[in-house]
Amino acid sequence: MQETKRQKQIGQLIQEELSDIFQRMGFNVLEGGMISIAAVKMTPDLLEAKVYLSMFQIKDQDGMLGRINERMGEIKKALGQRVGKQLRRVPELTFFLDETLDYVFKMEELFKKIKEDDSNIKGNSDINKDTK
Template sequence: MQESKRQKQVAGLLNEEMNAIFQKLGLSMIGGGMVSISGVKVTPDLLEARFYLSFFQIDDKESALKKIEDRHHEIKKELTASVRHQLRSMPVLKFFADDTLDHVFKMEEIFRKIEEDRKNNG
């Protein structure tokens, strides 16, 4: 099902505000690596917001995700304060690791091997 205009607006707002909050709370840099929000999806009823986090040069992604989830209350408090005039109610925040970059790197490696095999065989 396609996202409604309102879902996209709310997702954009939450993405923008959450990036600022991550910077403010020091969550954009964890363990020498970088954390960024790769996407936000909001349910049609606007009651749940799913944040997809991309981890760059972080070995233990589960640990980094846990650090963010441990500060969930603090994050939600900051976000509520910053969007209180734009949203009637605050959606439930859920965080997920976005493994799209991992898949991209794996696919690039597979294509590189195929190309090498082609050069060697023919």
């Protein structure tokens, strides 16, 4: 089912506010890596928000997700203070890992390998033509 305009608006608002909250709490740059809010998807009743986190160069992503969940109360309180006038209720937050960036890197590696293999095959066929 496609998101409504209101769901998208609230999702964008929460994404912006959470990004700022994460920056103030020091979550955006940790252990030499970066965390960003990739997307926020709202349920139709606007009571639940699925927050997708993109983690770049963070080795223990599940551990980091656990640390963020430990501070959920603090995050939700800060979010409530910021969006309390726009929303009747602050949505329940659920954090997920966004693996789009990992997928992109894997695809780039595969394309590089295919290109290398293709150039090796062409190089070998040129050698075979020269020997005939």
